Amino acid sequence: MTYTIKQLADLAGVSTRTLRWYEREGLLEPDRLDNGYRQYGRSEVDQLEQILFYRELGFELKVIQQIMAAEDFDPLVALEKQLVSLELQQKQTERLIVAIKKTIKSRKAGLTMNDNEKFEAFKRQSLAENEEKYGEEMRASFGEEQIAAANKRYANMTAEQFQRLEELSEKLNTALAESAGSISPTSPEAKEIVKMHKDWLCFFWSDYNAEAHKGLARMYVDDPRFKQYYDKIAPGVAEFLSDAVAYWAE
Amino acid sequence: MTYTIKQLADLAGVSTRTLRWYEREGLLEPDRLDNGYRQYGRSEVDQLEQILFYRELGFELKVIQQIMAAEDFDPLVALEKQLVSLELQQKQTERLIVAIKKTIKSRKAGLTMNDNEKFEAFKRQSLAENEEKYGEEMRASFGEEQIAAANKRYANMTAEQFQRLEELSEKLNTALAESAGSISPTSPEAKEIVKMHKDWLCFFWSDYNAEAHKGLARMYVDDPRFKQYYDKIAPGVAEFLSDAVAYWAE
DNA sequence: ATAAACCTTGACGTAACGTCAGTGTCAAGT
DNA sequence: ACTTGACACTGACGTTACGTCAAGGTTTAT
Numbered sequence: 001m002t003y004t005i006k007q008l009a010d011l012a013g014v015s016t017r018t019l020r021w022y023e024r025e026g027l028l029e030p031d032r033l034d035n036g037y038r039q040y041g042r043s044e045v046d047q048l049e050q051i052l053f054y055r056e057l058g059f060e061l062k063v064i065q066q067i068m069a070a071e072d073f074d075p076l077v078a079l080e081k082q083l084v085s086l087e088l089q090q091k092q093t094e095r096l097i098v099a100i101k102k103t104i105k106s107r108k109a110g111l112t113m114n115d116n117e118k119f120e121a122f123k124r125q126s127l128a129e130n131e132e133k134y135g136e137e138m139r140a141s142f143g144e145e146q147i148a149a150a151n152k153r154y155a156n157m158t159a160e161q162f163q164r165l166e167e168l169s170e171k172l173n174t175a176l177a178e179s180a181g182s183i184s185p186t187s188p189e190a191k192e193i194v195k196m197h198k199d200w201l202c203f204f205w206s207d208y209n210a211e212a213h214k215g216l217a218r219m220y221v222d223d224p225r226f227k228q229y230y231d232k233i234a235p236g237v238a239e240f241l242s243d244a245v246a247y248w249a250e
Numbered sequence: 251m252t253y254t255i256k257q258l259a260d261l262a263g264v265s266t267r268t269l270r271w272y273e274r275e276g277l278l279e280p281d282r283l284d285n286g287y288r289q290y291g292r293s294e295v296d297q298l299e300q301i302l303f304y305r306e307l308g309f310e311l312k313v314i315q316q317i318m319a320a321e322d323f324d325p326l327v328a329l330e331k332q333l334v335s336l337e338l339q340q341k342q343t344e345r346l347i348v349a350i351k352k353t354i355k356s357r358k359a360g361l362t363m364n365d366n367e368k369f370e371a372f373k374r375q376s377l378a379e380n381e382e383k384y385g386e387e388m389r390a391s392f393g394e395e396q397i398a399a400a401n402k403r404y405a406n407m408t409a410e411q412f413q414r415l416e417e418l419s420e421k422l423n424t425a426l427a428e429s430a431g432s433i434s435p436t437s438p439e440a441k442e443i444v445k446m447h448k449d450w451l452c453f454f455w456s457d458y459n460a461e462a463h464k465g466l467a468r469m470y471v472d473d474p475r476f477k478q479y480y481d482k483i484a485p486g487v488a489e490f491l492s493d494a495v496a497y498w499a500e
Numbered sequence: 501a502t503a504a505a506c507c508t509t510g511a512c513g514t515a516a517c518g519t520c521a522g523t524g525t526c527a528a529g530t
Numbered sequence: 531a532c533t534t535g536a537c538a539c540t541g542a543c544g545t546t547a548c549g550t551c552a553a554g555g556t557t558t559a560t
Contacts (some may be wrong), residue, residue: 001427001484006537011481016538021517031475035525039540045482057353058346061516086347093340096308097333104329177251217429231261232295234251256506266507271548287507311547375556 003040005030012048019048027051027065058086114206119159129149133225141215150204165203172196177234185199185243194248197241210249217245253290255280262298266425269298277315279299308336316349334434377428383475391465400454407453422446426491427484435493444498447491467495 007051009016023026023038028047030038040048047068051198054064059082066073106125113121131151139147175193183189201216202208221225230238259266272278273288278297280288290298297318304314308330316323356375363371381401389397407415425443433439451466452458470476470492480488 003485004537007481011478015518017517017519020540025516037525054345057350058343076354076357079350079357083347083354086343086350088342090343090347093308093343095335096276096306097340100307100329100333100336104326107326107329115481185435195394214546228261231257235253236258254506255531265549272511277549285507286509287556356556 001042002046005038005040008040008045008048011045012052014052022048022051022061026066027061027068043168057082101213112239116159117161123155123157123162127154134223137219137225141219142212146205150205153204153206161203165200168196168200168203172200173233177235180237180240181235185240186247190240190244191248193241196245197245198249213249214246215240217249251292253295255288255290258295258298260289261295264302271396272298272311275315277311282452286354292310305334315441348413360438366409367407369412371409373405373412377405382499385472386475387469392462399456403454403456412451415450418446418453422450423483426480426487429489430484435490436497440490440494441498443491444494445497448499463499464496467492467499 003011005016005019009019019028019038019040023030028044030040030044033039050068051064054067055061057079057080059067059078061080063082067075067078105186106121109121110118135147172193175196179189179193198208198213201213205212220238227238230241253261255266255269259269266349269278269288269290273280276296278301280290280294283289284316300318301314304317305311307329309328313328313332317325317328356371360368361369385397425446429439429443447457448463451463455462470488472479477488480491
């Protein structure tokens with residue numbers, strides 16, 4: 001009719017530590033014998049059964065305690081809340097699984113591709129990433145056709161053009177990293193940088209115009225995603241480039 | 251070109267605490283300036299990007315560190331391991347969701363049922379639980395037809411019969427709780443208990459026989475699920491009942 | 501000069517126990 | 531009576547990946 005801590009633990013398939021823990025948390029409070037030993041009775045056995053039932057459904061102990069202690073706590077509501085939270089977790093894990101599968105696939109593909117295939121795959125991926133990150137904003141600012149045209153130019157680039165683009169990017173970034181914070185956006189050195197940025201843009205734009213250039217520059221500081229991209233080169237680059245373009249573009 | 255801890259934190263969308271933590275864990279170790287301030291350079295920015303990439307895929311930091319530190323650690327293998335573990339988690343959560351939905355459904359149903367419906371639902375549930383817990387073992391020991399017949403008798407019980415069964419169970423349990431550990435299985439009081447257990451069995455068995463009774467009793471100690479069921483009445487009950495039946499059944 | 505906004509290290513809190521360590525109690529065998 | 535072994539007790543540290551103070555030093559701007 002009564003159990004020691006170990007007997008109950010074995011019966012329920014938990015550890016004695018767990019039972020002591022539940023006591024500390026106010027979930028299951030047994031009587032004590034004269035020697036200080038815990039004594040679990042019938043009602044404690046039933047209660048433990050309840051606790052373990054909810055535990056298996058993934059409830060936190062605090063919640064279980066509330067469910068079991070309070071009269072004004074509806075178990076049905078708690079169950080439905082738990083269901084919602086489990087379904088949310090399910091969705092998040094699903095997202096991770098999709099992402100990781102994608103990564104595995106592209107890594108595996110990368111191993112068997114030749115240089116030309118890698119080059120094309122890289123361009124496709126850049127475009128996709130770019131679309132996801134900036135697509136909406138860019139289309140709103142510059143219009144569907146402009147963006148479509150730029151993407152097409154990028155997708156049709158040869159390896160040679162692409163390498164020149166890379167070199168230019170590298171030079172531009174270096175110049176930006178050195179200039180930001182040390183020289184003024186209105187200085188002649190800044191003009192050189194704006195020129196480089198214009199050349200860079202012309203890899204994507206077939207018809208350059210200064211207004212569009214300035215508009216883009218404004219987005220560099222207004223949109224946090226652009227700002228982050230440029231500030232990754234060095235702190236303050238986004239502001240510097242934006243100001244310089246606003247001043248020098250023509 | 252270089253960043254303070256806050257600049258990098260803002261750039262990457264993490265807290266400064268996180269960056270300090272990654273340093274403590276050997277994931278990202280910046281240079282120090284003369285005044286003790288951390289200084290993150292380009293390579294650290296790239297490294298952080300890698301770390302956060304893996305973090306988003308749900309990797310533990312220790313694993314991330316191994317992936318990034320060791321040359322003999324294949325990222326593809328790690329990715330696949332992570333995928334397996336995520337899929338396992340997905341399955342477990344799925345199980346929880348199913349279980350919780352079932353619980354919600356039965357709780358909701360319980361609210362709208364009348365007594366008779368509750369009674370039938372209770373019997374059905376008992377049968378289902380019994381089947382899941384002992385079904386296989388029982389069929390192996392007693393044969394398909396025996397079990398089917400017993401289940402049928404149970405399902406066809408009237409509320410009146412059922413109440414008598416409940417009363418008998420209660421009496422039996424009380425007697426067992428008082429006897430186990432205090433009297434011998436070979437004592438005449440134990441004979442009374444075996445008689446009660448026989449009556450209890452006859453609610454399920456149309457043709458009682460002592461051998462089957464003894465066989466069942468043996469399972470009470472041999473099979474941990476039965477043992478657990480009886481030891482829940484009081485510690486030692488499973489052995490006591492098993493021994494008593496072995497001695498007294500006829 | 502002083503305040504605001506940084507930076508530093510160190511320490512506690514989180515969830516639900518696992519795992520010692522040190523000590524006390526009880527039943528059984530010698 | 532003594533030992534042994536199994537059990538009981540409390541207390542404390544470790545686990546994960548940070549969040550959140552606290553106390554004090556540095557830089558920058560006013």
